[in-house]
Amino acid sequence: MSHNVEKSNKKILILVSLPFYKSSGSPLAMFMKVKAFSELNYKMDVICYPHGENYDLEGLQIMRSPKRKVFKHYVPGQFRKKLVYDFFIFLKAVKQLYKKDYQFIIAAGTMIYFGRILKLFSKKKFIAIEYGNLKTELAKWNVTNNNIIGNLARSIEINTLNKYDLIFSEALKNISPLYNYGLKEEKVNVLRISAFSSPVLTKKVKTENFIVLYTGTFVKIQNLDLIYDTARLLLDENIEFRLIGGEEYQVEEEKAKTKGLTNVTFYSRLPQKEFEDFFSQADIVVSPRVFGEDCPQKIVNYLNFGKCILASDAELHHELLDRSNAYLSKPFPKDFAEAIKELQENVSLREALAKKGKQFFEGELSYDIMKKRLSNVLLENKL
Numbered sequence: 568m569s570h571n572v573e574k575s576n577k578k579i580l581i582l583v584s585l586p587f588y589k590s591s592g593s594p595l596a597m598f599m600k601v602k603a604f605s606e607l608n609y610k611m612d613v614i615c616y617p618h619g620e621n622y623d624l625e626g627l628q629i630m631r632s633p634k635r636k637v638f639k640h641y642v643p644g645q646f647r648k649k650l651v652y653d654f655f656i657f658l659k660a661v662k663q664l665y666k667k668d669y670q671f672i673i674a675a676g677t678m679i680y681f682g683r684i685l686k687l688f689s690k691k692k693f694i695a696i697e698y699g700n701l702k703t704e705l706a707k708w709n710v711t712n713n714n715i716i717g718n719l720a721r722s723i724e725i726n727t728l729n730k731y732d733l734i735f736s737e738a739l740k741n742i743s744p745l746y747n748y749g750l751k752e753e754k755v756n757v758l759r760i761s762a763f764s765s766p767v768l769t770k771k772v773k774t775e776n777f778i779v780l781y782t783g784t785f786v787k788i789q790n791l792d793l794i795y796d797t798a799r800l801l802l803d804e805n806i807e808f809r810l811i812g813g814e815e816y817q818v819e820e821e822k823a824k825t826k827g828l829t830n831v832t833f834y835s836r837l838p839q840k841e842f843e844d845f846f847s848q849a850d851i852v853v854s855p856r857v858f859g860e861d862c863p864q865k866i867v868n869y870l871n872f873g874k875c876i877l878a879s880d881a882e883l884h885h886e887l888l889d890r891s892n893a894y895l896s897k898p899f900p901k902d903f904a905e906a907i908k909e910l911q912e913n914v915s916l917r918e919a920l921a922k923k924g925k926q927f928f929e930g931e932l933s934y935d936i937m938k939k940r941l942s943n944v945l946l947e948n949k950l
Contacts, residue, residue, distance in 0.1 A: 578610045580669045582660055584653050584676035586619035586641060587629065590836070591812060592784060592864050593643070593698055594619065596737060596760040597675060601627065603938040607945070614659045616641060616652045632659035640814070642786050646710055649677060657681040664689060671950055683727045692950065695731040699741050699861040700724060725750045733948060738886045740860050756944050760867050761937035767873030767925060768847040776807040777911045780849035783865040785813035785821055793855035795824070796900035797907070798831050806907060811845060812836055846872045851910050851917065854878040857898045862886040870928035875917040877906055892923040
């Protein structure tokens with residue numbers, strides 16, 4: 568699939584089924600990998616959705632397909648919108664592969680299926696980046712819980728992934744269940760979500776209330792109702808809940824749902840400096856999610872900033888959290904409320920969990936460690 572091509576040393580094509588750049592969730596995890604490629608001296612054409620921010624990075628060219636938004640808003644889980652945007656990315660990728668000679672091609676998320684079609688017409692190596700196995704994703708986003716459809720989706724996913732030369736998975740728990748159904752384990756490399764190492768953010772000013780902080784998206788799977796129901800039980804306590812990260816329209820929707828909860832405050836996305844200020848003031852941070860198998864990106868930030876974590880004792884958190892580095896609670900309002908009160912009273916427990924969490928981050932999840940792992944895989948495969 569090349570004609571009148573431009574030759575470029577270490578030029579790669581990346582197909583991203585996400586808004587790019589965004590400073591949270593899967594888009595941020597993808598950006599970390601893109602930045603690592605940049606620092607490893609690769610030049611990249613990244614084709615992505617028309618949502619997201621531009622970002623100036625050495626060797627990076629962002630190509631939005633289509634150039635203008637088809638939909639005013641896009642949030643994770645909107646599969647019909649995703650299919651439309653993925654098809655536009657596919658068309659743009661066909662054009663780029665016709666024009667340019669890339670060293671290899673990366674397809675991330677749901678673009679692995681369109682990437683499989685492109686691979687039929689190219690002799691280049693293809694790398695898949697898998698966020699979460701398809702059967703689980705369909706159930707997580709309420710597309711279908713039908714077991715027959717789920718099993719069919721799993722078969723299609725495994726057949727697709729096996730056609731790739733390499734597979735990057737962000738979590739072993741996401742991909743290891745597929746080994747029993749025929750996925751070729753030797754192709755898989757775990758490349759965990761990561762963050763730039765930060766100093767521990769300690770409380771600078773004493774506050775009257777005990778601050779419980781949530782950061783991340785406000786989409787349904789985050790299970791924010793657990794926070795709201797917990798807040799109702801603690802209305803008469805000196806405990807304040809702060810939630811950061813939704814788009815403006817989502818903030819208004821959540822405010823309407825929580826009318827009367829005077830101990831809950833919402834904030835839309837914040838600049839990094841203000842974001843870190845909120846982390847500094849937090850006594851603990853929370854992750855109430857129970858759906859899916861992929862550990863939320865927020866957990867990496869929580870560990871990085873050296874904050875005590877309260878999380879639901881759900882399988883998706885077990886990839887990074889255990890009882891040595893986090894307080895794991897049953898995902899029910901009464902249990903969460905009791906956990907918050909215990910952590911409020913037990914300063915030494917909070918400090919011990921936060922310290923262990925930071926140590927785990929530095930040993931496993933820092934950006935430098937991820938970049939080194941990526942470099943080693945590329946060298947081993949002569950890419």
